[in-house]
Amino acid sequence: MLKKRGFFYELNKNKVMFLMLLPTVIFFLINSYFPMVGIYYAFTSYDFAGGLFGSPFVGLDNFKFLYQSGALWKLTINTIGYNVVFIILGNVLAIAIAILISEIRGKLFKKFSQSIMFLPYFMSFVLLSVLAYNMFNFESGFFNQVLKSLGIAPVDIYNTPWVWPILITVFYIWKNLGYSMIIYLAAIMGISDEYYEAAKIDGANIMQRIWHITVPMLKPTFVILLLFALGSIMKGQFDLFYQLVGNNGLLFDVTDIIDTYVYRSLKVNFDIGMATAAGLYQSLFGFVLIMSVNYIIKKINEDYALF
């Protein structure tokens, strides 16, 4: 009772503030919360006449296709594994490069290297797959041509599963490094010069300045990006995997992620129920993960937590 009066009191006091908040709230209600009703599709066998609530309820049947062939475990491991590598390697490299770039004094060179690193971000994965094929195919690929001209026997890359986790990671980093680097670069630009000047006067060298000022100051940015990334850890980079691996079943054991699996399953016979079930599984997993990681971070340092 007391709390409720408190809320109305608050509402009355900050009328204008709440009014300004309203559009955002409506936006999220319409785009994120109302559609959640659709989760119910995951438990129905859809038919056109019945619609959402008229379709027969089938319980957990729609989730069956995920574990029927015993693939769910492998898929979950693959999806999370790739994402963990992407997150850690991607962020560490991005921070390192951002620091390097920020320390470069030559303006022209700075801009140049920044742009060069940013460009791959705009390349589509379809082009990337063509590029990869022309680089690695057995008969006429660039890689094997070089091997041949050196007198080494060519390697059938597309038939060698163990190289693919490395290749995919390399391609991912190559494509996304420029973008995440810019985020960190922006954070570095925001660090006050006064710290550096003070450190300089105290005799800190450049490594010490980076290690004791820049890196700690980047921690909040890193934590925010980490939390965002963890929320979608079950959602793989569909384009990347689908384009690079395609229908090559020989590589599925090490490259199949939930997204590609679901795509292949439902491409032929699309079923709203099954598609929703897969999406729900991914989202639920991400939700639980982000809640727990946020909780842990909150325990360690409340300032860094997202909420």
Next chain:
Amino acid sequence: MVKRRIISVCMIMTLAASMLAGCGGSKEKDAGNTTTDSTQTKDNGTAANTSDSKDNKPGGIDTSEKVELQFYMLGDAPKDLPIIQEEINKLATADLNATVKFNFTTWTDWEQKYKLLLSSGQPIDLIFTADWTQYQSYAKKGAFLPLDDLLPKAAPKLNEFVPKDMWEGVKVDKKIYTVPATWKEYVNEGIAYREDLRKKYNLPKPESIETLEQYLDGIRKNEPNMLPLADNQGYQTDAILQLTTKIINSSGNIPYGQIMMYDTPRDITSYWGSPKHLEDLKMYKRWADKGYWPKNVLNVKDSAHDVFASGKAAAVLGGENPNRFNDSVIKIKSTHPDWELGYFPYPNAKGFASPVHPIHNGFAIPRSSKHPERALAFYEKLVTDKKYNWLTQYGIEGKNFEVEDGKYYKMIGDSQSSGFPREGMQSWAWRNPEFMLFDKSFDSVLAMFKEFDKVARPEIFQGFPEDWTPYQAEKAAVLQVEKQYLYPLNVGLVSDVEGGLKLFMEKAKQAGLDKIQAEYKKQWLKYMDDIGK
């Protein structure tokens, strides 16, 4: 300083947010596997009930209210579509007090778009159906309106025009849901090969496995830079069954690795795991070792048809039906006049040919239609009225085409410059044999059809309305196993074929293959009873 910090923090947040937004955006379009799909289907139920129209005079429909019909076709729209649409609308306004909007999905992701069109509840009055758009499955799930009662009332002429057995053929659960095309067409496939090279190196005509292999070997030996076979992703497997057995269907495969022969349709057995399957896979291994296709063929994305038509390969086994082969001939005549193409249709090996089943091309009225009667009346015009028909099939006479020698179609300009090429609207479904015009070059196809007519036996496979609801999960799981374990075998990438096949069968059984095959067999035998075989 403080200001600068605020700005930079804002910038970080925006960049981070846009990064996430970017991911989200691409996810939605890529697989159709996110929950967002379901949100668009929400208001379906409400739109469904508006279809029953009120008081109608017997033998006619109420056209007092002016309506706009939404017409949906797959593929790309021709350049001159707005002009055609305007012409059609002039006619339709006078005849039916209606206008029509022709919408096209483009071929990119048409499967996803088609599903969304039908499930989103957006009002659509006419939409294309075919066996390959899963007509029967959609009809079973209630996506289309039954036409039985509407037809005599709204389109009596059309009702008469389409033969009785065709109406019977398209029925799903004893109801008509689509208007079938009436032109008798053959879409069986065949081997397309380079006749000029065959003659040059004195190779046999590829008309059986043995001669095909001799031909491909000869090409490999004499043209080392040319690929013997254009087929990629292992799609040659269906073609080989067409060539070596009297399999019941005329193209594509029978799902879940099953097989039945035309003469004994009730005798359905598993092709997967059979001795013949092992033998075929060993042959593919041999072919792969001989270099008939590139080693990384599973990652090749060019279509086999294009690879062959561009001259990079010497033969293609799958996908070349008479019509399509004729296209290749015309195309190559203009780019490489010195080449000569040969064709061996599989019916010649099988001893019989089957024209397409009535469900192969059709138009249905989705449940979301606001004006089903007017839509059907309009479709009747499209099929039975020569003016409508020619406009939408060939464009405007004198501008897009002209009639040559009183019976041939002649395009004005070429396929690049013409704003409305022949059947530019993918107008397969409303072809009317009485009005049809063919290009002169099509004579060879028609001659082929005439040959097929001599050995024609009715298509009995395509009409089978498979209902996979009882084994939906297993179907998806088996599909995965097939991709992962069978595809590499199909293109000869596994050195131990016997072991590979064993592993595949093991995994497939684990995924529920036996259950699927048993249920499929049950349904198939019931269908056999229904059609009296």
